[in-house]
Amino acid sequence: MPSVKRRVKQWVSRGADRHVRLAVTGLSRAGKTAFITSLINQLTHLGTEPNLPLMSLVQQGRGLGARREPHPHMHLPAFDYDSAMQALHQTPPVWPSPTRDVSEVRLAVRYRPQSAALRAINEMATLYVDIVDYPGEWLLDLPLLSQSYSQWSAKQAGLLTGRRGELAATWTTKAAALDPFAPADEKMLADIAEDYTAFLHQCKAHGGLHWVQPGRFVLPGELAGAPVVQFFPWVGKQDEQALAKAGKDSNYGVLKARYDYYCEHVVANFYREHFAKIDRQVILVDTLQPLNAGPAAFHDMRLAVEQLMQSFKYGKSGLMKRLFSPRIDKVLFAATKADHVTPDQHPNMVSLLQQIVHQAWQQAAFEGIDMRCQSVAAIEATTPGYVSVKGENQRALKGFLADNSPVTLYPGDVPAQLPEETFWQAQGFDFPSFRPQQAPLDAPLPHIRMDKALDYLLGDKFR
Ligand code: GDP
Incomplete structure (x- = not known):
């Protein structure tokens, strides 16, 4: 050519x-x-x-x-x-x-x-x-960029009701006893942060609650164990004006600095880079x-x-x-x-x-x-099909459970609307996990x- x-x-x-x-x-x-x-x-x-x-x-x-x-x-x-x-x-x-x-x-x-x-x-x-x-969890962190540490803490503290409140007992008891103005106790902060992270995992695993912040705590990737993922919301009793005066080396000051660093270097960076x-x-x-x-x-x-x-x-x-x-x-x-x-x-x-x-x-x-x-x-x-129940054909799914046993079932009806109280009362929806074909x-x-x-x-x- x-x-x-x-x-x-x-x-x-x-x-x-x-x-x-x-x-x-x-x-x-x-x-x-x-x-x-x-x-x-x-x-x-x-x-x-x-x-x-x-x-x-x-x-x-x-x-x-x-x-x-x-x-x-x-x-x-x-x-x-x-x-x-x-x-x-x-x-x-x-x-x-x-x-x-x-x-x-x-x-x-x-x-x-x-x-x-x-x-x-x-x-x-x-x-x-x-x-x-x-991970979608990383997008849950966006609001942190427009909240100060004290605003974020107040918001998180407000969520600790019902099942979340019960699951939070371990870390909130320790965190509430922290003196905000005392020199930072690094070991104690890491310990409470670990309990806080465990609480976020429990919300997801046991409570089915996925709205957890900071999202990176449950999926830290390469940040696992770094101080930037070792903070938690302030739940101790102190008024905001007094807390604002806490020194930068105090318990409160260190938590606030880590939160600010997390927002700038982890959250904002994810949006800029990816x-x-x-x-x-x-x-x-x-x-x-x-x-x-x-x-x-x-x-x-x-x-x-x-x-x-x-x-x-x-x-x-x-x-x-x-x-x-x-x-x-x-x-x-x-x-x-x-x-x-x-x-x-x-x-x-x-x-x-x-x-x-x-x-x-x-x-x-x-x-x-x-x-x-x-x-x-x-x-x-699964493979969709029909089964005969009392002489009538009914829709069903065939598949294998995780333990490899075969199963045929009708898992239930999906509501076409956001479910109301009656759906939950008459809950007939139930399905197992199938293994791949x-x-x-x-x-x-x-x-x-x-x-x-x-x-x-x-x-x-x-x-
Ligand atoms: P990820 O955490 O978002 O990456 O989720 P995965 O892709 O690992 O899926 C989590 C689990 O959901 C899998 O281990 C399967 O049990 C189930 N799963 C995912 N996709 C399908 C699918 O198309 N059909 C069925 N039956 N199960 C699925």
């Missing part, structure tokens, strides 16, 4: 390549690891035997294939796709271990361009998709587990989702706008683990999620962000509507 023609071709081809940074978040156990594993798996089968009938790229026969690229950023851990696939192909299969920190993977997706002009010069284009996984660079965001919400756990857990999940959404509220004078110029243009809310309920309940899952999300969405100024809700099972672990090594993972999610998130980029 003459060199001018070749150079034009290279130039056009580079122009045709695109890049998108797609972030996936959700509270822990929402299904991030399973979602990213399935997303990579589905796209890597794009060119051979795609299992993505709802993706327009596939319908148009333009998908050519995808592969993982060398790790793009040295300072970020790589998403461990190989270990995840190994776990899923074990006998019996097990769920991949969740990631606990931010991680990243880059995919190069090859496709045939849509535009005839581009196709005439180059029959292939590449979309580079950087997938970033980060959040600011995201183009599209997936927020995974497990709506089913809180329905299983009861009204307090459900209410708390709503609070947490509302809180997560604050990070997308840019507004002109919003805190986010002051931190950086956000560029996210699409957010997908996905109700995960849809294979835990029969297919007739999927529309209810979506309408429930829409209600959870819309209330917060309507109250805030979201500029230029397109939003969608859908249900998804990243890795389908044994899938053939060379076939794409079974899923529900991953293709619809991919079409929404990436479809317009395959031009």
Whole structure:
């Protein structure tokens, strides 16, 4: 090929390549690891035997294939796709271990361009998709940036009622006995911080309460054990004016300094370093587990989702706008683990999620962000079918429990509306955890509507 023609071709081809940074978040156990594993798996089968009938790229026969690229950023851990696939192909299969920190993977997706002009010069284009996984708990920390240590403490102290209050007894008893003005007792502060962190974990594990602050305390990643994650809210009795005079080396002064450092170097830094660079965001919400756990857990999940959404509220004078110029243009809310309920309940899952999300969405100024809700099972672990009960066909799910025993059941109805008192009184919703299905090594993972999610998130980029 003459060199001018070749150079034009290279130039056009580079122009045709695109890049998108797609972030996936959700509270822990929402299904991030399973979602990213399935997303990579589905796209890597794009060119051979795609299992993505709802993706327009596939319908148009333009998908050519995808592969993982060398790790793009040295300072970020790589998403461990190989270990995840190994776990899923074990006998019996097990769920991949969740990631606990931010991680990243880059995919190069090859496709045939849509535009005839581009196709005439180059029959292939590449979309580079950087997938970033980060814990949703980190987004719960945004409000800290507009609160002083004393304001934050007052707010947290106000939350210590009911189940939270009971779980907090150990650290609050010790913290209330601290003298704010005495020279800082480092050992005691670390000890109470440890109890406080244990309390946050207990809120999540035993109370089903996910709205915990600071979010980094439960998923500290590389910060584990550092003084910056060794503070707690001030719950001792002292009036604010007196506390403001506490010296910087006092118990109160050290806690306040750690809080300020955490806000500036951990929270703000996350928004500057990671959040600011995201183009599209997936927020995974497990709506089913809180329905299983009861009204307090459900209410708390709503609070947490509302809180997560604050990070997308840019507004002109919003805190986010002051931190950086956000560029996210699409957010997908996905109700995960849809294979835990029969297919007739999927529309209810979506309408429930829409209600959870819309209330917060309507109250805030979201500029230029397109939003969608859908249900998804990243890795389908059950098979829907029917069972005969007293001569009548009833919907049911078949699967295997974690101990490998087969089970057929009807897990219950998902409410289409935010559940009212009567739902909780007549609670018939109950489901176990299923282990993944044994899938053939060379076939794409079974899923529900991953293709619809991919079409929404990436479809317009395959031009
Ligand atoms: P993460 O903490 O957000 O990364 O959550 P994971 O992806 O590790 O998922 C937590 C657990 O939820 C898994 O161990 C599975 O038990 C379950 N899970 C996640 N995705 C699915 C799914 O698509 N179907 C089913 N049945 N269970 C799922």
